[in-house]
Amino acid sequence: MEQEEIKELRSDDNDPLFDKTNMLCKTFPSDFRQIRYFTLLIVQSAPNEIKELNLLEQQISEVIKNAVKHGNHCDINKKVVVWYSFSPTHAHLIVQDEGEGFKDLEKWNEFNRKRLECLHKQNFEELTNYVSFRTKQSDDQDGGNALFAALEYWNGGFVYNGKRNAVAMLKKFQQKRRGVNIDGE
């Protein structure tokens, strides 16, 4: 049987994705109401060709939301720092909060393994138990699915620091063929 690669959350202080050389930086208060606005301030510096249908914005917004809500518990006095760098072929970000760190990383990996197993077996009944990752802190507004998508989207890596209160991510894009569009073509 074909074995699918299982992507996992990792934590590693020495991962090269934590190299901040030449990255821009912005700091935000942990204001839940402004998460999408903060995200737009970051995404506006990305070239249009990598914004593909708001997907980049959506994925960045999820990571900032995790930092504001789960990391800093929406404490307005706590900051979220975002380092970022964009080009037509990449999006590289580091998002850091002042929280205790993502303690449930191993539990999440275990949960995700079971989720992927259900998907592999097309067992949608069992999958119902693995569509949303919950912790004691989860509330009704938490979808519990953001990191599933993040691991798929950030194809160049999605890795936490040792303390797990910062996450670095890289998305690589294929360079689009440049050309002039001629009407009627």
Place this chain on the structure above:
Amino acid sequence: MELKIRKNGDVYIIDVNGEMDLYNSYKLKELVMKMLEKNVKIFIINLEQVDYIDSSGIGALIYICSTIKKMNLKLSIANIHGSVKKVIELTKLMGYFPISNSVEEALLMVKE
């Protein structure tokens, strides 16, 4: 986000208009729960006018879908497109949701 309900026989179609994000996705969940209290049994959620969804929006759809499945009632989600489709694909849930390409197709699906 705006929610409008229309009726086709005993099928209730919810037209969602706008962004399903962390600030408003709960509204759809609350609406469906209220409709369940009023004994609505067949639902179509039309996402034709939705161009943005995040994990809270997906979470709302998961909640609605699993609640309706547990109650043995009927649901179809119509017109998933663009980035909404991409986000659902990233979470690998395309097979989990009862999806149809149009409201017409959804009507056939729920009336089966």
